[in-house]
Amino acid sequence: MTDRKFFSQKALAFSFVTAMVMVGIEVSPWIAFSSVGLLIWKWGVENLKWKPLSKKVTGVLSIALLVQILLQFRTFIGQEPSYTFLLGLSGLRVMDYRNERDHRFLVLLGFVLVSVKALFSLDIYWIIPSALAFAGLWYSLLPGALPHKGRVLLKVFALSVPAAVIMFFAFPRVVLPWAMSRGSNTGQIGFSEELNPGNVAELAGISTMVFRAKLSETGIKNAENLYWRGSVLPYSRGLSWRPGTLGLRAPEKGTEVSKSSLYEIALEPHSNTYLFVLDGTSEVQLEQGRTMSLNGDIYRSARPLMTTTVYRAKWSEGSKDTLAPDEDYLRTPEMRGRVLEWVEQTKKDAAGTEERLQALQDLFAKNDFTYSLNPGVYGGPNDLEAFLFYRKRGFCEHFAGAYATLARSLGIPSRVVVGYQGGRYNPMGDFWRVTQRDAHAWVEVFHQGVWQRKDPTSWVAPLRLVIGAEDFFNLSEEDQKVFARNVQWRPSKDSGITLWDRAEFLIDDLNYRWTYFLVDFDRSSQKSFWQSLADMKLQMILGLIFVTVIGVLLFRSLFRTKGLVSEERVLFLAVQKWAEKRNQPQESGETPLHYLTRLAEENPQQREALRDIGHFIDQKAYAGERLERQSQHLLRLWKQAVEKGS
Numbered sequence: 001m002t003d004r005k006f007f008s009q010k011a012l013a014f015s016f017v018t019a020m021v022m023v024g025i026e027v028s029p030w031i032a033f034s035s036v037g038l039l040i041w042k043w044g045v046e047n048l049k050w051k052p053l054s055k056k057v058t059g060v061l062s063i064a065l066l067v068q069i070l071l072q073f074r075t076f077i078g079q080e081p082s083y084t085f086l087l088g089l090s091g092l093r094v095m096d097y098r099n100e101r102d103h104r105f106l107v108l109l110g111f112v113l114v115s116v117k118a119l120f121s122l123d124i125y126w127i128i129p130s131a132l133a134f135a136g137l138w139y140s141l142l143p144g145a146l147p148h149k150g151r152v153l154l155k156v157f158a159l160s161v162p163a164a165v166i167m168f169f170a171f172p173r174v175v176l177p178w179a180m181s182r183g184s185n186t187g188q189i190g191f192s193e194e195l196n197p198g199n200v201a202e203l204a205g206i207s208t209m210v211f212r213a214k215l216s217e218t219g220i221k222n223a224e225n226l227y228w229r230g231s232v233l234p235y236s237r238g239l240s241w242r243p244g245t246l247g248l249r250a251p252e253k254g255t256e257v258s259k260s261s262l263y264e265i266a267l268e269p270h271s272n273t274y275l276f277v278l279d280g281t282s283e284v285q286l287e288q289g290r291t292m293s294l295n296g297d298i299y300r301s302a303r304p305l306m307t308t309t310v311y312r313a314k315w316s317e318g319s320k321d322t323l324a325p326d327e328d329y330l331r332t333p334e335m336r337g338r339v340l341e342w343v344e345q346t347k348k349d350a351a352g353t354e355e356r357l358q359a360l361q362d363l364f365a366k367n368d369f370t371y372s373l374n375p376g377v378y379g380g381p382n383d384l385e386a387f388l389f390y391r392k393r394g395f396c397e398h399f400a401g402a403y404a405t406l407a408r409s410l411g412i413p414s415r416v417v418v419g420y421q422g423g424r425y426n427p428m429g430d431f432w433r434v435t436q437r438d439a440h441a442w443v444e445v446f447h448q449g450v451w452q453r454k455d456p457t458s459w460v461a462p463l464r465l466v467i468g469a470e471d472f473f474n475l476s477e478e479d480q481k482v483f484a485r486n487v488q489w490r491p492s493k494d495s496g497i498t499l500w501d502r503a504e505f506l507i508d509d510l511n512y513r514w515t516y517f518l519v520d521f522d523r524s525s526q527k528s529f530w531q532s533l534a535d536m537k538l539q540m541i542l543g544l545i546f547v548t549v550i551g552v553l554l555f556r557s558l559f560r561t562k563g564l565v566s567e568e569r570v571l572f573l574a575v576q577k578w579a580e581k582r583n584q585p586q587e588s589g590e591t592p593l594h595y596l597t598r599l600a601e602e603n604p605q606q607r608e609a610l611r612d613i614g615h616f617i618d619q620k621a622y623a624g625e626r627l628e629r630q631s632q633h634l635l636r637l638w639k640q641a642v643e644k645g646s
Contacts, residue, residue, distance in 0.1 A: 005046045006097040015136025016106055018129050019113035020090050027083045038091035058092045078271060079120050086113055110137045120269060122308050124514040191274055193231045195241040195416055195441055197378045200397040206436045209268055210420060211276060213432045217261040218315055223422035224465040228276040228434065230419035232296035236408060238333050238384040239401040241416045246294040260316040267309045275299040275311060276419055279453065280319040286311045297321050320450035329413035332405055337385045343409045353447055356410045360403060364456045368392060371461035371484050373473065399456035400441040413446040422468045429509030437469040462487045568617045571634060575613060578642060593618060609641035
């Protein structure tokens, strides 16, 4: 028997490569390019007579893959490690593809790839490629001689849809324990609790979505009012800041506010526990699981968020954190050079906290600082001095880190807050879309008994806060520098919403609704759904039953095939079983009619019966004729021919 060729199996090759592509866009470039290389090599082996890899070599490469994953991720559990392993294994198994056993293993592996993609991503635009890959894998499993393969596959899918719908609405949601692993420290959205010169700018250089937020009840309409808190950093190293132990917040809220509003967030998976909330948030409730409220108005999930998560938060305008800071919020690294001179001079010139805060604002507003995604590298013991008095070029983390350190040097308790600022409003879906480009850092100082927000970016590049990160960073660096302080200026495209913008808004809105529906339909939603069905009037239930019956009858009339496939199948299996006992099996790729013809030539005593059976199968299965009751007659004749021959 000759080896099977992977790319000759068109349904398998298309569906399996599609599944690999869906997973491949989520992994590191080295494994993606390696898998593409293996596919190209396999194509060359089958079409250009390239030398194939032996199974010993692919086995060694499989072990090397496991070692690499362990070294890179320190675990085999989690989104990116599992993606990396499955994609690498897929490329190696394609290289080993030779027989029916390999074929079935690739189909199983393809189903795993599609399932894992669905587990970690609920975006609506993956439905079509996932469905195509799933259907192609099933199609490749059907026997080559099976008539009406497309119709059989369509019937199987049509019959399985009602069961899938019932399972979705009836079965409780479960969280797989292995899917709760952190996998990596930063996860998909890349958020980090540390503030180092350049790390926020690195995040802002990509456009991966972090979360969507519905704020209709809050009345917030402007991006400059949206500050999404992720973490508070209390330890200063000049431009760099580090997190600390915040501790659980006491039940009492600092400032009582009579009026509050609710907002909702659909957060993308990020393999960690961060929950991003607006300034002024007093309570957060997850759809599944519990939350922890920490000092500094910071919220965390009790478990890593490995899937898209919906949570609701209570927000109050004007709410302030009043927790008094300890001495840690005044600690600074050693001041030196021009930084020390500025601090000492400011202490002499400004005796009160208000005057010192004004001096800090004047330092950033009146000294030609430049806001840039590419400020260059800062390092060494004099990095703060180099930034403040010489290069004067930085991103939000440079300004926030420098401001907070100087504030502490002036005796003002301060801390750095990292998270996101702004977002892009979708008027069709009435929600804000926050991406990595909106990554931001700002400062809070303790003054007059409350923590007050101070954002140096609002003095250096206020346009960034007004028009949003996406529009601002789409400008050229020259335009960013020229118009950064002009809050009235707008990019030319803002004169109206283009057709492309409308299409983008529509797709994003559909994706949000789809994701929110899948995530938000939890156990309580299921209970409400079935309770509403129980409360329906009898007439509506009878109407639903009537529509269901009509649908079933219509389905049977549309998909009923001519004759029964099982009749000719019974005949053929009887012949096949007899022939195998005589060491005359059906060859790979041999059609039933060709097989029957060959058996008739090799077995003269059964020749007439075999020809009659072949004629019956040809007329019924392939010509589509109705031949009731003939199969039983032919089956009796075949038994007689076998007995006569024996």
